[in-house]
Amino acid sequence: MTLPPRLENKFSELLKRYPVKRSALVPMLLYTQDVFGYIGDEMVAEIARRLDLNTLQVTETLVYYSMLRREPAGRCHVQVCTNIACKLRGGEKLWEHAQKRLGVGHKQTSADGVFSLEEVECIGACTGAPAVQVNYDFHENLTPEKLDKILDEFQAGRKPSPAPYIIGSIHERHPAEAPVISRRFGIPNSRKIDVYRKHEGYQALEKALNEMTPESIIEEVKKSNLRGRGGAGFPAGMKWSFVPKDSPKPKYIIANADESEPGTCKDRPLMEFDPHQLIEGMVIAGRSVNSYQGYIYVRGEYRYVLDIMDEAIREAYEHGFLGKNILGSGFNFDLCTHTGAGAYECGEESALMESLEGKRGYPRIRPPFPAVVGLYGCPTVINNVETLSSVPSVILKGAEWYANLGPARNGGTRLFCISGHVNKPGIYELPMGFNLLRMINEVAGGVRGGKKLKAVVPGGSSTPALKAEECDIPMDFDSLAKAGSMLGSGGVVVLDEDTCMVDFARRIMKFYAHESCGWCIPCREGTSWIKKILDRFHAGGGRAEDIPLIDEAAKNMFGRTFCPLGDAAAMPTMAIVKKWRHEFEEHLNGRCPYKPLDVPVGV
Amino acid sequence: MPEQKTVTFTINERKLTVPAGTLVIEAARRTGIEVPAFCYYPGLSLQAACRMCLVEVEKAPKLQTACTLVAADGMVVRTDTPQVHKARKDMLEFLLTNHPLDCPVCDKGGECELQDMTFRYGLDKSRFVEEKLHSPEQAWSPVVYYDAPRCILCFRCVRVCDEGMDVKALGVGQRGVLSVIIPNREDHLECEECGMCIDVCPVGALTSGAYRYKTRPWEMKYVPTVCAHCSNGCKTTLGVRNNEIQRANNRDLSGINKDFLCVKGRYGFDFVHHPDRLKQPLVRRNGTLQIASWEDALAEVAARLKTVRDAHGPDAIGFIGSNRTTNEENYLLGRLARGLVGTNNVDHHRTADYGALVQALGESAGAAQAGMEQLGAAKAILLIGNDPTNQNPLVAWQIRTAIRQNGARLYVVNTEEIKLKRKAAQFVRVASGAEALIAQWLATGEGDLELDTSVEMMQLRGAMEKERDAVIVFGAELRGAAIEHVVKFGASLPGQTRYIALGDYANSRGASDMGLLPDRLPGYVWTSDAAARDAFGKLWGASLPEKTGLDSRQMLAAAARGALKALYVVGANPFRTFGAGGRPAGLDWVVVQEMFLTETSRDADIVLPAACAYEKDGTVTNTAGEVQLLRRGLETMGTRTDFDILRILSHQLSKAGVGRAIPLRTPEAALDEIRRSVRGYGVSLPGLLAGGAERTAPLAPANGHKLIDVPAESIFSPRDTLFTSGTLGRYCTMIHSVPEAKSES
Ligand SMILES: Cc1cc2nc3c(=O)[nH]c(=O)nc-3n(C[C@H](O)[C@H](O)[C@H](O)COP(=O)(O)O)c2cc1C
Ligand code: SF4
Ligand code: SF4
Ligand code: SF4
Numbered sequence A: 001m002t003l004p005p006r007l008e009n010k011f012s013e014l015l016k017r018y019p020v021k022r023s024a025l026v027p028m029l030l031y032t033q034d035v036f037g038y039i040g041d042e043m044v045a046e047i048a049r050r051l052d053l054n055t056l057q058v059t060e061t062l063v064y065y066s067m068l069r070r071e072p073a074g075r076c077h078v079q080v081c082t083n084i085a086c087k088l089r090g091g092e093k094l095w096e097h098a099q100k101r102l103g104v105g106h107k108q109t110s111a112d113g114v115f116s117l118e119e120v121e122c123i124g125a126c127t128g129a130p131a132v133q134v135n136y137d138f139h140e141n142l143t144p145e146k147l148d149k150i151l152d153e154f155q156a157g158r159k160p161s162p163a164p165y166i167i168g169s170i171h172e173r174h175p176a177e178a179p180v181i182s183r184r185f186g187i188p189n190s191r192k193i194d195v196y197r198k199h200e201g202y203q204a205l206e207k208a209l210n211e212m213t214p215e216s217i218i219e220e221v222k223k224s225n226l227r228g229r230g231g232a233g234f235p236a237g238m239k240w241s242f243v244p245k246d247s248p249k250p251k252y253i254i255a256n257a258d259e260s261e262p263g264t265c266k267d268r269p270l271m272e273f274d275p276h277q278l279i280e281g282m283v284i285a286g287r288s289v290n291s292y293q294g295y296i297y298v299r300g301e302y303r304y305v306l307d308i309m310d311e312a313i314r315e316a317y318e319h320g321f322l323g324k325n326i327l328g329s330g331f332n333f334d335l336c337t338h339t340g341a342g343a344y345e346c347g348e349e350s351a352l353m354e355s356l357e358g359k360r361g362y363p364r365i366r367p368p369f370p371a372v373v374g375l376y377g378c379p380t381v382i383n384n385v386e387t388l389s390s391v392p393s394v395i396l397k398g399a400e401w402y403a404n405l406g407p408a409r410n411g412g413t414r415l416f417c418i419s420g421h422v423n424k425p426g427i428y429e430l431p432m433g434f435n436l437l438r439m440i441n442e443v444a445g446g447v448r449g450g451k452k453l454k455a456v457v458p459g460g461s462s463t464p465a466l467k468a469e470e471c472d473i474p475m476d477f478d479s480l481a482k483a484g485s486m487l488g489s490g491g492v493v494v495l496d497e498d499t500c501m502v503d504f505a506r507r508i509m510k511f512y513a514h515e516s517c518g519w520c521i522p523c524r525e526g527t528s529w530i531k532k533i534l535d536r537f538h539a540g541g542g543r544a545e546d547i548p549l550i551d552e553a554a555k556n557m558f559g560r561t562f563c564p565l566g567d568a569a570a571m572p573t574m575a576i577v578k579k580w581r582h583e584f585e586e587h588l589n590g591r592c593p594y595k596p597l598d599v600p601v602g603v
Numbered sequence B: 001m002p003e004q005k006t007v008t009f010t011i012n013e014r015k016l017t018v019p020a021g022t023l024v025i026e027a028a029r030r031t032g033i034e035v036p037a038f039c040y041y042p043g044l045s046l047q048a049a050c051r052m053c054l055v056e057v058e059k060a061p062k063l064q065t066a067c068t069l070v071a072a073d074g075m076v077v078r079t080d081t082p083q084v085h086k087a088r089k090d091m092l093e094f095l096l097t098n099h100p101l102d103c104p105v106c107d108k109g110g111e112c113e114l115q116d117m118t119f120r121y122g123l124d125k126s127r128f129v130e131e132k133l134h135s136p137e138q139a140w141s142p143v144v145y146y147d148a149p150r151c152i153l154c155f156r157c158v159r160v161c162d163e164g165m166d167v168k169a170l171g172v173g174q175r176g177v178l179s180v181i182i183p184n185r186e187d188h189l190e191c192e193e194c195g196m197c198i199d200v201c202p203v204g205a206l207t208s209g210a211y212r213y214k215t216r217p218w219e220m221k222y223v224p225t226v227c228a229h230c231s232n233g234c235k236t237t238l239g240v241r242n243n244e245i246q247r248a249n250n251r252d253l254s255g256i257n258k259d260f261l262c263v264k265g266r267y268g269f270d271f272v273h274h275p276d277r278l279k280q281p282l283v284r285r286n287g288t289l290q291i292a293s294w295e296d297a298l299a300e301v302a303a304r305l306k307t308v309r310d311a312h313g314p315d316a317i318g319f320i321g322s323n324r325t326t327n328e329e330n331y332l333l334g335r336l337a338r339g340l341v342g343t344n345n346v347d348h349h350r351t352a353d354y355g356a357l358v359q360a361l362g363e364s365a366g367a368a369q370a371g372m373e374q375l376g377a378a379k380a381i382l383l384i385g386n387d388p389t390n391q392n393p394l395v396a397w398q399i400r401t402a403i404r405q406n407g408a409r410l411y412v413v414n415t416e417e418i419k420l421k422r423k424a425a426q427f428v429r430v431a432s433g434a435e436a437l438i439a440q441w442l443a444t445g446e447g448d449l450e451l452d453t454s455v456e457m458m459q460l461r462g463a464m465e466k467e468r469d470a471v472i473v474f475g476a477e478l479r480g481a482a483i484e485h486v487v488k489f490g491a492s493l494p495g496q497t498r499y500i501a502l503g504d505y506a507n508s509r510g511a512s513d514m515g516l517l518p519d520r521l522p523g524y525v526w527t528s529d530a531a532a533r534d535a536f537g538k539l540w541g542a543s544l545p546e547k548t549g550l551d552s553r554q555m556l557a558a559a560a561r562g563a564l565k566a567l568y569v570v571g572a573n574p575f576r577t578f579g580a581g582g583r584p585a586g587l588d589w590v591v592v593q594e595m596f597l598t599e600t601s602r603d604a605d606i607v608l609p610a611a612c613a614y615e616k617d618g619t620v621t622n623t624a625g626e627v628q629l630l631r632r633g634l635e636t637m638g639t640r641t642d643f644d645i646l647r648i649l650s651h652q653l654s655k656a657g658v659g660r661a662i663p664l665r666t667p668e669a670a671l672d673e674i675r676r677s678v679r680g681y682g683v684s685l686p687g688l689l690a691g692g693a694e695r696t697a698p699l700a701p702a703n704g705h706k707l708i709d710v711p712a713e714s715i716f717s718p719r720d721t722l723f724t725s726g727t728l729g730r731y732c733t734m735i736h737s738v739p740e741a742k743s744e745s
């Protein structure tokens, strides 16, 4: 079959990236869809042929990913996020408005074929909420009126300019901030290699290659108390040290840029403003475990970020920071990006590797852990973008300096994405252990409209919400664990007194039910069951026995699922039932008593 | 052998010592401790998806899945704590939230693992009041149906089709709670239609088109017997109700085939009830076949045989036996031909040269024949000729099992790119008909191979020479001396080498073993061997002819010349198999024991309606030399077993003065005589009765007979496919209903 040249070129370029052809599958499908608007049977067969797969293997993979379509959509595919951060700022109203305005519903296309509409899960624009994606363009901080204007433009055949960058990432620095990994945000052309180099760029790599051994790099990272920023907070240096040194197999470094935990949008600016920082961190990580190939797994929705990364990688090759014999050290390291196609579960490290191998994103049985058996069965280090982006600073400024930025066992700084009912939503780099109340009241400008604080989700939707009175707490892994929650991914979602916690729990569960991969029974059935109960409950059909039922169903999932997604769904639910049980009871008379504002404020 | 490492751990306060690497679920089950599981299926890859097998492990913060937990020294496991019981209950509650609970109308009701587990561990009351997901049942093929709401997504079907069958026709669609199993062609299957996916399905999500809504499991009687089709001898359990076979499967995983059955074993039983079945004897009168009574028909057969023998001598009569009748029946036929009539004109359609293999192996023949189990456990397999996927499905399954479970290496020499090539460590494609040359080259290094082939063969031989435990499997392409060559090559390998010759039909091997051959008595002793002749003669009360008889082709040729006057056929279709010309003109008289009017029986003078394999007791021997018991599952009124026909006939003949009647009254009695008198058949009766496959240990002294190249006209494979089965296959309606069968013929 002859393909349009740009697709043909993309395919042949993609096929060069992987030692195993099948890895190219998901990107090939997504790029096919970009060209044709959908993936037809002919292309399924063609891709199968090119990858030596049968068509079922292609179909099976295709239908797993929520961005991939087998039917055409509109020329402008309007994706409205209604997940928590957007919801709290009017996302659901925007969604209703969009349906009315376009006269179509979820996954429907307008008669003229111009628009199709989809209600989507968190797109990583939480500090710019409410947000909409039209095709790959982000439009943020929207109101129904602003959305109308944007749609008018599209209707007229024009392309309105998207948000220039993620809203909330560039702002006046608060004095309490400690910019380390975000220190180059806002510098003009910060993503260009020259600018990066002018601002200490690639100096850490030079140091690592010329002055350090792989062992001493790992030692330094260990000493820095740098803990994983993807959610679990596992010490990065320790993880690297698990890679078997004498294994004859190739070793891989993966940057997890799947960023999909609702409330989290920090990897996006880290890559869009400072792609070289991530590259530098990955090369150093590669050196430490003697790996010569890295992949950056970027969620499919972040296409422009992926393009930025690709360009930065090109520059880095050009300047000899990637490729053969880097800086004359004899060390070789290749790096490329890989696009996902819509699946939260693919952020889970083992599911990510399955996905990167071109399969459905099912998690793997552990042990063995990725450090020993990872991508293509080889030892693999996988870290979050923020974790890897912190590495150059650790190396350049020293472990001690870095560790001392935070409290014991919690080195460095964190990018906190503060969203929801605050006056100044934004991404702020603060030292580990920074007080949560201060974060809300001082850094993010306080609860909007002078309302009272009701609850805070401290680290992405899976972390148990804290009651207002629990918020006087240092934001570090250990303190939050002690408080029965987690520091998680850095997504701080603030809820004011008008928020309905039943509705909030419902929206959280809707997300996990949508994103459950379906592999294991408790998560697959539990998330969907609890969602159905919460739907009914919030809509006025609640029964007294539903309250313990919701709690028990969540408890019955907890700790028994195949991967932590089940826990991620159960934990916030259990916490809300426990801490806000009275709100459930208030719903029993058939009506939700809360009147949330749910509109953008302070924009 | 290095001592196997073991570990000792505790389960429910019991100390167990097991080989290192044993999964806790296996260790528990072997000690009789029940650990419920849906996704775990021995032999398939691990999933840990259903979470039914959660157990408590001391010092572990969470419950662990016993299906992935490897027993370790000092580990303390508990499967019977309140926490574990609750977890099981909760898991079932989750599972039942979307399960339709239509058990009363579900085919699986009564033998459903979900039903059983709910009964044993589940709640009695549902807390689920929301709407369940609905979707209609789908017909993926005439024999495979899928009901998505019942599916519990254990992925057993997907794995068995991929890992077991290497077909990869099933996958998973959608995700999360919407996940479903999907077939490879959007809304239907294009596959081998083996139905393995149905057998492994723990619930009623995959059901058999042959059986759907026909009956309930408890209304059938179950008859374990052996599949009537190919030579591999899979055990199949017939579900019989009202004298009708409702289904055939192997859900209890017994027999040499364990999990496996192919489309023929599972669906190829309906020939039994085919409307064309002959149910009354037919005798040709005034040029047409007319209904006759059994008494008249048999009396006429005896009278005519006597007449021909008296007029033209015994060698004017020929006997062509069957590839599908039992050992006892074959033994009786040989005894009748040689002992009563007095001729060595005895043969059958030979589909493998078993005699040559037995003779080439000499003293070691017993040990050097691989059984199906040994094939599945082999470390290396050399396959020359044949296409096991189509012709010998269990052999193909065992080869895949060896590769999958022991990392065995497969070497294939074939003229076609057969499907097993995908699994081969090395595949050498050779010119059509070159297999014997390859055998010679392997044994002697001599023979003109094409340059490419010889380079590849050199590599193959090099690889084989490093193998310690090999099975050499070959098809009818190798005969006579070529087999001797292969055995010589095998003997030159450093480790142990075993062999399987691949024949084609359910008792091809037994027909050979029982001496339905013009030059061999039962157990491959040559008719020229006076001592052997005497021994059988004494047993049979006759003096046996020495001179080599005519083979099938020669009989037909002699008949055409008028030298052979009468032909006695049992369960064979020689006019089609050996000749294009139909009934030879010079043949005075033909009698056929048959189930159907075939190209042969329709031209016969007398047709005796025979019972089929599922309607008789007896034994059959598979291509690997393993004897198994057939059990009668039902009867078709009006038919008689070939055994009874031959037995009664012997009495009639004897009454007419032709030889001594055969005194063996039952197949058991005949088996007893076989076990005592046929070399290699001293198999264990208790073993057989227990449903085992008993290995024969044949031994065929050369007695001065050199193995020579046998022409392909004498020994050849009909090359049946998964969807054909010789003449019998034409009456398997269900098999014809699948689209793949159509594209075959
Ligand atoms: C359901 C689920 C989704 C996840 N999504 C992400 C993600 O989007 N990005 C990420 O970095 N880690 C994610 N993780 C965590 C990863 O599995 C893994 O722990 C992390 O990438 C390790 O990097 P770190 O040690 O640097 O945090 C997720 C985990 C789970 C269970
Ligand atoms: S908990 Fe189970 S179903 Fe849920 S995402 Fe993980 S593996 Fe999939
Ligand atoms: S019938 Fe056999 S080949 Fe077909 S899908 Fe089922 S397991 Fe696979
Ligand atoms: S169809 Fe049966 S075997 Fe296949 S996943 Fe569903 S329940 Fe399991």
Ligand code: FES
Residues within 6 Å of the ligand: B036, B037, B038, B039, B040, B047, B048, B049, B050, B051, B052, B053, B054, B065, B066, B067, B068
């Ligand atoms: S049997 Fe262990 S999880 Fe299914």
